[in-house]
Amino acid sequence: MITINPENPSSNESVVFEFVVFTNGCCAPFTTVGGSHFNVEMVYNDPPTPVLGASVPIDFNWPVGRLEAVEYTISLTTISGNTSSLIFSVSQG
Numbered sequence: 001m002i003t004i005n006p007e008n009p010s011s012n013e014s015v016v017f018e019f020v021v022f023t024n025g026c027c028a029p030f031t032t033v034g035g036s037h038f039n040v041e042m043v044y045n046d047p048p049t050p051v052l053g054a055s056v057p058i059d060f061n062w063p064v065g066r067l068e069a070v071e072y073t074i075s076l077t078t079i080s081g082n083t084s085s086l087i088f089s090v091s092q093g
Helices: none
Strands: 002-005 014-023 027-034 037-044 056-066 071-077 083-089
Touching (some): 014 027, 027 056, 037 056
Antiparallel strands (some): 027 037
């Protein structure tokens, strides 16, 4: 799950992406930015960590700061390859 805080940001507000991901402890977020596209990919830990018996939710934040007033996409790809995306706009502040 992806949440943007504040929900409807303006260009004079700092933006934080908030995520809830179910994992068995084997992976961590890897973040990249390409223009107006923010991407989070869950990747296997290196070195490997102990794997839990069942998936549990983990919360993590990505503070990206102030953004220009344009449209953006944030995508989250899980370790199994499932991708969810959210398109949002930043208004002029």
